Structures are given as structure tokens and as C-alpha cells.
Amino acid sequence: EDQVTQSPEALRLQEGESSSLNCSYTVSGLRGLFWYRQDPGKGPEFLFTLYSAGEEKEKERLKATLTKKESFLHITAPKPEDSATYLCAVQARGSNYKLTFGKGTLLTVNP
Amino acid sequence: NAGVTQTPKFRVLKTGQSMTLLCAQDMNHEYMYWYRQDPGMGLRLIHYSVGEGTTAKGEVPDGYNVSRLKKQNFLLGLESAAPSQTSVYFCASSYHTNQPQHFGDGTRLSIL
Numbered sequence: 001e002d003q004v005t006q007s008p009e010a011l012r013l014q015e016g017e018s019s020s021l022n023c024s025y026t027v028s029g030l031r032g033l034f035w036y037r038q039d040p041g042k043g044p045e046f047l048f049t050l051y052s053a054g055e056e057k058e059k060e061r062l063k064a065t066l067t068k069k070e071s072f073l074h075i076t077a078p079k080p081e082d083s084a085t086y087l088c089a090v091q092a093r094g095s096n097y098k099l100t101f102g103k104g105t106l107l108t109v110n111p
Numbered sequence: 112n113a114g115v116t117q118t119p120k121f122r123v124l125k126t127g128q129s130m131t132l133l134c135a136q137d138m139n140h141e142y143m144y145w146y147r148q149d150p151g152m153g154l155r156l157i158h159y160s161v162g163e164g165t166t167a168k169g170e171v172p173d174g175y176n177v178s179r180l181k182k183q184n185f186l187l188g189l190e191s192a193a194p195s196q197t198s199v200y201f202c203a204s205s206y207h208t209n210q211p212q213h214f215g216d217g218t219r220l221s222i223l
Binding site: 004031032034036041042043044045046049087089091097098099100101102103104 | 115151154155156159161201209210211212
């Protein structure tokens with residue numbers, strides 16, 4: 001059974017204090033790993049897709065990396081507007097529809 | 112470009128009532144999905160569709176039915192609502208199965 005574990009559950013940072021969020025996964029052959037951002041009262045907003053170990057993607061202050069067992073979402077010099085819940089999801093090879101989501105990391109960036 | 116639009120945004124039902132949640136997408140996506148999100152749990156797939164006229168069961172399909180009569184619309188029905196179906200329901204769509212899914216802003220449903 002595919003599993004996704006995100007840590008920490010919650011993270012408080014000061015503005016400008018860089019950190020990383022972790023997504024550990026167990027899947028029978030990875031087809032893709034997806035990062036989403038979810039603001040309160042909103043739906044998940046797509047950030048990145050990673051397909052193979054060693055791959056990296058960047059967008060503004062966010063950088064996602066992938067190994068064979070986990071993915072990291074690095075946040076450099078965060079701002080209060082980066083506060084949100086970050087969700088990780090995996091899709092297994094042979095699954096043509098199913099995404100397995102983690103429970104998310106609630107990030108709060110204080111000014 | 113609205114993306115994925117869900118109606119209604121909020122609804123309160125009594126146990127045993129029925130209702131339909133509507134999802135509409137304007138991105139010409141083939142694939143559409145219904146999820147539920149509960150506190151302390153990840154998003155869970157209820158039903159999905161791989162094209163107009165098709166539907167299939169996801170992880171937690173019991174108590175729900177779906178229809179996709181038009182490519183742009185995906186309906187989720189609750190025939191006889193139960194308190195366990197109190198949740199936030201999200202619709203998503205994607206161009207292909209390995210492409211990112213794009214989500215609506217959800218329907219918050221309470222069953223009393």
C-alpha cells in the first residue's frame with residue numbers, strides 16, 4: 001500500500017528563517033511526486049511535479065528535491081505570505097488515477 | 112479563465128436528505144476527480160472519471176454516486192446523507208493522469 005508521511009506536522013518560522021519540509025514515501029514504483037500549497041478555506045494549489053530521483057524544481061523562494069525515499073521542500077528566506085499548509089502526494093506506476101496524499105505540514109511565518 | 116468551479120460553497124443537510132454537488136471545469140480536461148478532506152487525514156479519492164460518460168470508484172465510494180454527462184461537468188450525489196459524510200469536498204481535473212490535478216475551492220458540507 002502506498003504511504004506518504006509528512007513532517008513536521010506544524011512549523012513556525014520567523015520571516016527570513018530558512019527551513020525544509022519533509023515528505024517520506026513508500027510506493028511500488030514512483031510515477032510522480034506532487035507538491036501543493038493549501039490556504040485556509042481554499043483548494044490545493046499546484047506547485048511542483050518531480051518524476052525521478054535527483055530532480056529539482058524551483059519557484060521563487062521554494063525549491064523541491066527528490067530522492068528514492070523522500071522529497072524536501074526547501075523554503076529560503078520565507079515571508080508571511082508563505083504561510084499555508086503544504087501537501088505532498090505520490091502517484092505509483094500502474095496507477096492511472098490515484099494520488100496518495102500526506103496529511104500536510106502547516107507552515108506559519110511570523111513577521 | 113475560472114479553472115475548476117464548485118457549487119455550492121456551503122451546505123447544511125439533515126440526516127437522510129439528498130443533494131448534488133456540482134463541479135465545472137473550463138480547461139478541456141479529460142480527467143475529473145472528487146475528494147473529501149477530513150481533519151487529521153489526507154485527501155481521499157471518492158470517485159473519478161477518465162472522460163465524458165465514464166465514472167469509476169476511488170478509495171471511499173460508499174454512500175456516493177457520480178455522473179459525467181458532459182466533459183466539463185462532474186456531479187457528486189449523496190442519496191441519503193449521514194453525519195459521517197460531514198466533510199469538505201474537493202473536485203479536481205487534469206489533462207492526463209500523470210499531469211497535475213487542479214482543484215476547486217471546495218464545498219463545506221455539514222450533516223446534522
